[in-house]
């Protein structure tokens with residue numbers, strides 16, 4: 001695996017792969033890699049592609065400074081995992097490489113409705129920051145395929161929108177969420193949970209399963225309240241428990257079997273904000 005820090009070196013290495021008639025599967029990450037990330041690399045490999053993974057903790061997507069400062073950085077472990085997973089290139093840029101003109105005067109992307117709801121409403125500026133970095137990474141890598149985790153479903157839709165704005169023609173793959181045995185969605189943030197919080201954290205998934213299971217029996221408003229009450233009772237601070245159109249992310253007041261639906265939850269446990277989602281009737 002080549003570890004490359006500059007865009008110029010990256011381009012050279014990618015050109016060499018292209019000369020070998022390889023296509024490029026790209027996995028952007030912020031590190032603290034877990035099996036969820038590795039499943040994205042595996043998906044690219046399964047498609048016969050050369051694998052480029054980036055690790056860059058992007059300062060512009062953290063609306064909360066503390067969250068940025070506490071974001072887990074585990075570079076040596078990450079490199080060992082990538083070596084085991086058959087990654088061709090690790091792109092490891094510094095802030096100056098990604099934002100050569102600084103981060104103060106970035107032009108906003110017109111991400112539309114999808115950035116205004118749910119995490120977009122709770123974390124103002126977050127998806128603009130994601131779009132900023134992902135757009136720069138796409139320019140640097142020029143991938144044939146991009147692989148992102150469905151756990152960050154809204155982020156995937158934001159990237160779809162970004163690709164439309166940029167007129168990108170490559171494919172974006174939403175790779176299914178990897179879960180711990182108790183159902184907790186794998187996430188870099190799980191490392192910040194203490195033992196008690198970790199024991200409770202799978203409640204988000206249990207709520208999602210109950211939202212799915214009760215769709216023929218109760219209204220969504222009733223199930224939503226049950227979930228919020230349960231989460232609150234167990235010590236979470238729920239941000240949202242929502243049902244939405246899976247294509248547009250517009251909220252649904254009630255179950256609508258004629259639509260592709262997605263249930264989404266965000267909740268704090270202590271200082272850690274967890275998110276999860278489940279596609280219904282797919």
Ligand code: PAF
Nearest residue numbers: 028029030058130133152
């Ligand atoms: O999902 C992430 O890890 C990040 O938001 C991403 C897409 C790498 C952009 O920094």
